[in-house]
Amino acid sequence: MTPAQSEFIKALQTLLPVNFLLTDEESLRPYECDGLSAYKQLPLVVALPGNQEEIISIIKLCQKFKIPVTTRGAGTGLSGGALPLENGLLLNLARLNKILDINPDDRTARVQPGVRNLAISEAVSGHGLYYAPDPSSQIACSIGGNVAENAGGVHSLKYGLTVHNILKLEIITAEGELLTIGSQALDSPGYDLLALMTGSEGLLGIITEITVKLLPKPELTQVLLVVFDDVINAGKAVSEIISAGIIPAGLELMDTLAIKAAEDFIHAGYPVDATAILLCEIDGNIPEVGDHTKKIHELCLQCGATEVRIAADEKEQKKLWAGRKAAFPAVGRLAPDYYCMDGTIPRRCLPEVLKRISEMAEEYDLPVANVFHAGDGNLHPLILYDANVTGQLEKTEQFGGRILELCVEVGGAITGEHGVGIEKIDQMCVQFQSLELSQFHAIKDACDEQGLLNPGKAVPTLHRCAELGAMHVHDGKLPHPELERF
Amino acid sequence: MILIAAGTKDITSKLANQVKQAYANGAVLNIRGSATKSFLANSDHDKNTAELITTREHQGIVNYEPGELVLTARSGTRLNDIQKILASKNQMLAFEPPAYGEQATLGGTIACALSGPRRPYTGSARDYVLGVHMINGRGEVMGFGGQVMKNVAGYDVSRLMTGAMGTLGLLLDISLKVLPAPETEKTLVQDLSPTDARKCMIKLARQYLPISAMSYTDRFLNIRLSGTQATVAASAEKIDGEFIHKHETFWHDIREQQHPFFKSDKALWRLSIPAASDWVDIETKLDGDCLIDWGGALVWLTSNETPEKVFAYAKTLGGHARLFRQGNSRSDSRIQPFSPGLLSWHKKIKHAFDPKGILNPGLMHKDV
Numbered sequence: 122m123t124p125a126q127s128e129f130i131k132a133l134q135t136l137l138p139v140n141f142l143l144t145d146e147e148s149l150r151p152y153e154c155d156g157l158s159a160y161k162q163l164p165l166v167v168a169l170p171g172n173q174e175e176i177i178s179i180i181k182l183c184q185k186f187k188i189p190v191t192t193r194g195a196g197t198g199l200s201g202g203a204l205p206l207e208n209g210l211l212l213n214l215a216r217l218n219k220i221l222d223i224n225p226d227d228r229t230a231r232v233q234p235g236v237r238n239l240a241i242s243e244a245v246s247g248h249g250l251y252y253a254p255d256p257s258s259q260i261a262c263s264i265g266g267n268v269a270e271n272a273g274g275v276h277s278l279k280y281g282l283t284v285h286n287i288l289k290l291e292i293i294t295a296e297g298e299l300l301t302i303g304s305q306a307l308d309s310p311g312y313d314l315l316a317l318m319t320g321s322e323g324l325l326g327i328i329t330e331i332t333v334k335l336l337p338k339p340e341l342t343q344v345l346l347v348v349f350d351d352v353i354n355a356g357k358a359v360s361e362i363i364s365a366g367i368i369p370a371g372l373e374l375m376d377t378l379a380i381k382a383a384e385d386f387i388h389a390g391y392p393v394d395a396t397a398i399l400l401c402e403i404d405g406n407i408p409e410v411g412d413h414t415k416k417i418h419e420l421c422l423q424c425g426a427t428e429v430r431i432a433a434d435e436k437e438q439k440k441l442w443a444g445r446k447a448a449f450p451a452v453g454r455l456a457p458d459y460y461c462m463d464g465t466i467p468r469r470c471l472p473e474v475l476k477r478i479s480e481m482a483e484e485y486d487l488p489v490a491n492v493f494h495a496g497d498g499n500l501h502p503l504i505l506y507d508a509n510v511t512g513q514l515e516k517t518e519q520f521g522g523r524i525l526e527l528c529v530e531v532g533g534a535i536t537g538e539h540g541v542g543i544e545k546i547d548q549m550c551v552q553f554q555s556l557e558l559s560q561f562h563a564i565k566d567a568c569d570e571q572g573l574l575n576p577g578k579a580v581p582t583l584h585r586c587a588e589l590g591a592m593h594v595h596d597g598k599l600p601h602p603e604l605e606r607f
Numbered sequence: 608m609i610l611i612a613a614g615t616k617d618i619t620s621k622l623a624n625q626v627k628q629a630y631a632n633g634a635v636l637n638i639r640g641s642a643t644k645s646f647l648a649n650s651d652h653d654k655n656t657a658e659l660i661t662t663r664e665h666q667g668i669v670n671y672e673p674g675e676l677v678l679t680a681r682s683g684t685r686l687n688d689i690q691k692i693l694a695s696k697n698q699m700l701a702f703e704p705p706a707y708g709e710q711a712t713l714g715g716t717i718a719c720a721l722s723g724p725r726r727p728y729t730g731s732a733r734d735y736v737l738g739v740h741m742i743n744g745r746g747e748v749m750g751f752g753g754q755v756m757k758n759v760a761g762y763d764v765s766r767l768m769t770g771a772m773g774t775l776g777l778l779l780d781i782s783l784k785v786l787p788a789p790e791t792e793k794t795l796v797q798d799l800s801p802t803d804a805r806k807c808m809i810k811l812a813r814q815y816l817p818i819s820a821m822s823y824t825d826r827f828l829n830i831r832l833s834g835t836q837a838t839v840a841a842s843a844e845k846i847d848g849e850f851i852h853k854h855e856t857f858w859h860d861i862r863e864q865q866h867p868f869f870k871s872d873k874a875l876w877r878l879s880i881p882a883a884s885d886w887v888d889i890e891t892k893l894d895g896d897c898l899i900d901w902g903g904a905l906v907w908l909t910s911n912e913t914p915e916k917v918f919a920y921a922k923t924l925g926g927h928a929r930l931f932r933q934g935n936s937r938s939d940s941r942i943q944p945f946s947p948g949l950l951s952w953h954k955k956i957k958h959a960f961d962p963k964g965i966l967n968p969g970l971m972h973k974d975v
Contacts (some may be wrong), residue, residue: 280728313720408835498757533758563960
């Protein structure tokens with residue numbers, strides 16, 4: 122620890138009670154990573170403030186000592202966005218976990234960032250309302266983290282991402298000023314800073330309060346399981362359903378390996394010999410759900426489905442979903458480690474992308490299970506590997522990187538809902554050109570002049586892209602050719 | 608199936624060169640599509656000294672894939688043309704954008720981020736923006752977002768551009784999520800006092816119903832239902848009121864401000880407020896007439912009150928006001944004043960995109 126760092130910690134001790142400031146290695150250890158455990162780093166110090174005033178004081182102190190800050194919610198993020206910085210402060214907002222206000226007539230709730238996603242829906246359930254975005258980690262993940270990552274979930278095709286479901290934020294800027302963005306109304310004057318902040322991965326401000334929109338619960342939900350012996354037909358069925366004017370609440374596709382893993386684990390009654398299954402959830406009022414179920418049944422048979430199962434009751438619906446919801450841990454039982462990717466593609470490219478992923482799987486000799494939010498083109502290939510085998514992690518990361526590059530090549534994106542964090546920082550150089558990256562840096566500089574908020578995440582430096590570009594020369598074309606090479 | 612319209616024209620390089628020139632010379636540019644929404648510009652924005660840069664010729668639907676629910680079009684494309692091609696595939700722009708003129712372009716629609724009566728139920732203009740190509744204030748052509756539904760790579764510049772009124776960049780093309788058009792729509796009308804109308808709208812919004820618009824004016828509450836035949840029929844039974852004929856015309860007139868309410872010499876104010884706000888006494892508090900839209904979350908007010916008074920009233924309700932059409936009144940600021948912190952962020956973000964302040968300066972806000 123440098124003398125300046127010790128002085129910083131001494132000053133911090135005057136701001137927070139001793140039990141809310143962690144500095145010894147043993148207490149820092151639980152914070153060394155988020156949901157992406159392949160990357161680990163101990164921070165200089167962990168602070169657990171209890172209110173906005175304490176956060177403001179901490180940030181002002183960080184400014185004074187030029188100490189970088191990484192904000193953390195529940196630490197369930199999958200891209201390393203909350204990975205601590207060696208010389209930095211980890212700001213843990215877990216103590217800000219109160220639901221401040223529920224307004225059923227406005228259909229809004231005002232909550233602190235550490236409130237769990239699912240806790241919001243639970244708290245407003247008595248009013249017949251719920252909060253729509255449901256990332257698979259919703260039982261544990263915090264709403265502050267959801268905003269920072271613009272989290273999605275299985276229902277995002279119909280109900281949108283976090284950005285579509287929030288109205289107002291209170292943030293603390295890099296200078297330690299409290300700023301209200303958005304309003305209780307449906308829009309606000311000036312720039313859409315709410316959209317800018319959502320998904321900004323802790324680089325532009327610290328989110329300290331969120332007003333979320335709530336929706337009335339649908340009258341009825343129905344779940345269909347559709348079996349295909351050809352993934353092309355499954356993809357076709359998805360397009361046909363949407364072209365017929367139906368937006369299902371959820372539309373999930375699983376491939377053979379994912380089906381088998383889920384069935385072995387949870388016994389949901391999935392057909393283990395199927396090439397692909399489609400799980401389709403429809404919600405709405407009673408006649409609407411009836412009409413749509415009938416139509417989807419017909420369309421799937423026309424597209425070559427070998428079997429269509431309609432859940433008889435709520436219990437069976439839960440059972441059908443259970444396999445999908447347990448898909449990640451189920452796949453996790455097949456190998457010591459798995460690596461979850463998060464690319465998005467135009468849906469029509471699904472057969473091509475799956476084919477090329479399976480070719481790459483053979484090339485790298487690593488199995489891949491595919492789970493796909495089919496409605497909105499968000500693919501989650503799970504690469505199975507063993508971190509204890511020397512070189513396998515590196516090989517897996519390289520494979521994962523190539524999958525993301527494939528997503529960009531077919532017109533998609535390197536991340537649909539997990540964020541860039543530290544994990545996909547190199548793929549940002551593939552997704553964007555130097556001009557766009559420079560524009561991102563200009564935005565960052567505008568909001569955080571000293572660059573103290575989560576530096577090194579989400580947006581790569583041009584220098585990093587240049588060095589990486591030198592390693593990936595495609596068709597003799599050097600990416601970012603205007604940059605100097607070292 | 609991919610649909611591409613004929614007769615398209617790409618003038619990206621011409622537009623980029625014009626911005627580059629202006630950047631080099633420090634000349635101020637006034638970006639214009641078809642000028643159907645130019646009445647929204649701040650009055651002290653001096654159009655006369657600015658050099659015109661027009662996107663009208665930058666036209667064409669670049670890509671439309673009904674099965675993917677995505678449409679990409681150049682900014683000069685007429686909104687009408689886009690809506691026609693969508694309708695041919697039973698799809699629509701779900702934010703029901705007002706055009707305010709036959710010639711309205713997609714670029715102007717997104718730059719102004721206006722949304723129609725459907726907005727509270729299906730989302731706003733920015734909710735449907737998936738990606739943009741744009742030219743910033745240095746004349747640099749850039750792309751953000753894309754043509755996929757979910758994309759969290761980098762800051763959400765596409766949505767930041769939506770509603771920025773061209774002050775951060777010139778929009779070249781925009782990719783939008785589109786939605787299936789409902790099988791049928793019907794409108795119920797009830798004769799209610801303002802107090803009862805407000806209560807009714809709050810009650811209905813808390814239930815799961817296929818409501819796609821709720822508007823109140825002249826003692827009449829109009830409730831539009833959208834969905835399958837069976838859905839609309841079953842839902843209508845749960846709501847009081849009589850079906851109205853020619854309801855498409857009614858909603859068109861609300862959206863396009865052709866309803867008799869909007870024929871007034873007074874200034875037209877737009878107050879965006881929390882859905883359950885108590886707007887019942889607004890006509891006496893602000894001495895004017897009002898039409899309620901968005902189920903109570905939007906108030907159109909014709910009044911000659913001072914801007915200070917209207918802004919203060921909107922603020923007490925937790926919302927904000929905008930002087931939408933000036934009438935005979937004048938105001939330095941057409942939009943609710945920013946807090947000092949917000950103003951500072953606006954200036955800094957403007958500078959990050961347009962360092963010399965040459966793109967529509969002052970058009971949205973006198974200091975930005």
